[in-house]
Each structure stands twice: as structure tokens, then as C-alpha cells.
Amino acid sequence: AQSVTQPDIHITVSEGASLELRCNYSYGATPYLFWYVQSPGQGLQLLLKYFSGDTLVQGIKGFEAEFKRSQSSFNLRKPSVHWSDAAEYFCASGGTSYGKLTFGQGTILTVHP
């Protein structure tokens, strides 16, 4: 069965600092990988996704993620965090044609001014 692990429950960074959110997946084949962001009381917004090809993918809001098969990881990065990035971030994997996803536990990002 697929599983997704986000080791960090809560991360705090200063505005302008760089950010890396970790995500590890467990799946036999190359999964479809996603990062979503959720603001309080809201649904999830897709930041980026990886299916195949270039292992460094660019997303919205200046985010990028790198797929590393050897480490079973798909970490999310941003070079300079803005206060508006404070939210909860979910990594998810899918590998089926009908789109069912397995979510990680989520990482709450706090941004200090």
C-alpha cells in the first residue's frame, strides 16, 4: 500500500528565509506526486505535481519541488518565504488511473516577520 510521510508537523521560518518541506513516499513504481496548500478554513490548492520527466518541477507562488527516486523523496522548496505563505502544506501521492490520493499528515508553516 502507498504511504506518504511528512516528518515535520510544524515549521517556523522568518520572512525572507528559504524553506524546505520534506515528503517521503512509499510506492513500488514511480508515483504521481503532488503538493497542496491549505489556508485555515479553506480547501486545498494545487501547488505543483510530478508525473515523469524533469525531476525538478516548478509550481505556483514561487514554489518548486524535486523528485529523488533514490531517497523516495519529493521535497518542496521556496527560496524566499513571504508572510502570506503561512498555511498547512500537504504532500500526496497517487498511482491509479482514477486519481485516488494518499495524503501525508501535513506540515504547518508559520512565518515570523
Next chain:
Amino acid sequence: GAVVSQHPSRVICKSGTSVKIECRSLDFQATTMFWYRQFPKQSLMLMATSNEGSKATYEQGVEKDKFLINHASLTLSTLTVTSAHPEDSSFYICSAHRELQETQYFGPGTRLLVL
């Protein structure tokens, strides 16, 4: 593109009543939609997979007679919480699967409070 709406955004109901939540894909057709439940400070828990024109597939432990799902068209799925009780109070989120992009797009969620 890829906008999904949910209605209502918030609902308060009395214990024992039923509540219907609508999920619509506004600019694409979705053969498959998903219903999730999210408890405070927790991840999303998949409740069921809604398939247009056929019965929903429920996850283990989810009561299909309590959480009725209807996927009447390629742009609309509904979740009805029947005989709601306070423990059903939660944040319910739907998503629609856009097949061409192999991606789920999420609605804004519905906050249900059962008194």
C-alpha cells in the same frame, strides 16, 4: 481553469436532521469525485469515491447508509449526512478528478456543525 465549488460553505443543523452538501466542477467534467473529512489539525480522511452513473465506493469504516453519495451528472456530486449527530460535526471537502491532467482539484470545503 479547474474550479470546484461546494455549497453550502457552512451549515448548522439540529441533531437528527439531514444535511446535503453539493460539489460542482465548474469548468470541466468529472467522472470521479471524492469526498473527504478533515478533523481539526489533522490530514484529510478519504470517505468515498463518487462515480458518475454508478454507486459510490466507500472506505473502510465509513457508513454508506449514513453518508449518502449521489453523482447525478458529470459536474455534480452530493453528500447527504443523514440523521446527523454532534459527532458528525466536521469539515467536509470534495474534490473532482480531471482525467486529462490526472489531478484532483478541491472545493473550498463545508463546515458542518450539528447541535
